[in-house]
Amino acid sequence: MNIIVTGAGRGIGFELVKKLSSNFDNKIYAISRNLDQIEALGATNIMQFSMDFTSETFKEKVDMLVEEIDSVDIIINNAGYLVNKPFSEIDLNDLQNSYQVNVFAPFLLIQAAKPKMKAGSHVVNISSMGGFQGSAKFPGLSAYSSSKAAIANLTEILAEELKEEGIKVNCLALGAVQTEMLEEAFPGYQAPITPDEMAKFITQFALNGGDYFNGKILPVSLSTP
Ligand SMILES: NC(=O)c1ccc[n+]([C@@H]2O[C@H](COP(=O)([O-])OP(=O)(O)OC[C@H]3O[C@@H](n4cnc5c(N)ncnc54)[C@H](OP(=O)(O)O)[C@@H]3O)[C@@H](O)[C@H]2O)c1
Numbered sequence: 001m002n003i004i005v006t007g008a009g010r011g012i013g014f015e016l017v018k019k020l021s022s023n024f025d026n027k028i029y030a031i032s033r034n035l036d037q038i039e040a041l042g043a044t045n046i047m048q049f050s051m052d053f054t055s056e057t058f059k060e061k062v063d064m065l066v067e068e069i070d071s072v073d074i075i076i077n078n079a080g081y082l083v084n085k086p087f088s089e090i091d092l093n094d095l096q097n098s099y100q101v102n103v104f105a106p107f108l109l110i111q112a113a114k115p116k117m118k119a120g121s122h123v124v125n126i127s128s129m130g131g132f133q134g135s136a137k138f139p140g141l142s143a144y145s146s147s148k149a150a151i152a153n154l155t156e157i158l159a160e161e162l163k164e165e166g167i168k169v170n171c172l173a174l175g176a177v178q179t180e181m182l183e184e185a186f187p188g189y190q191a192p193i194t195p196d197e198m199a200k201f202i203t204q205f206a207l208n209g210g211d212y213f214n215g216k217i218l219p220v221s222l223s224t225p
Pocket of ligand 1: 101
């Protein structure tokens with residue numbers, strides 16, 4: 001299978017790449033800004049693509065990447081940007097970065113890859129409980145949570161638009177996972193699950209979930225109700 005994973009450089013994305021690449025039938029297209037950890041794995045079935053989703057050239061780079069791939073079986077839109085600031089302090093730059101990484105990049109990546117996807121292909125968008133309607137909300141996350149709600153909604157509309165072609169699109173709304181993102185945003189907070197454990201679930205879901213779900217926003221959370 002040809003599998004694109006964004007946010008592959010650290011946290012959940014890195015663990016996803018490790019798991020998916022352990023099956024040598026899989027070819028992993030790993031996207032991140034920092035690929036040092038991926039490089040250190042030394043796996044021959046991992047293709048590395050250095051990309052900053054906030055840069056002006058990112059759309060061209062996405063198109064170049066997709067051109068190199070014959071077919072795309074799975075996309076895991078895992079890259080995420082979190083800014084934790086009171087609403088009155090969020091500036092345009094914070095908003096632009098949040099929406100660029102959390103919404104525009106997955107939108108444009110799916111759009112570019114779509115011609116290479118066939119019936120049975122699966123897009124997994126990684127959202128957050130913060131972007132899940134009716135969940136508990138956390139002050140400081142107005143840019144982040146609203147952008148995560150947007151990717152959840154995009155999931156539903158794409159599932160509808162792509163259903164005739166048999167392409168499945170689902171969204172996982174994660175609860176707290178002990179990653180650098182969480183530690184940077186909420187120092188000292190202890191999450192009930194490790195990146196490795198979360199990646200185990202996402203890997204299985206990405207491989208099999210498309211057979212059972214389409215257009216679904218599924219909470220995957222031991223923390224936020
Ligand atoms: N951890 C949690 O508690 C939690 C809860 C709910 C949802 N999530 C979601 O789960 C996903 C993974 O998060 P994580 O906790 O593993 O976070 P993380 O450790 O901070 O990893 C985020 C990844 O996103 C990539 N990224 C960020 N900005 C980017 C940019 N401008 N261009 C390209 N890539 C960029 C980073 O890549 P580089 O640094 O290599 O560029 C990094 O690999 C995110 O979508 C996050 O919102 C996490």
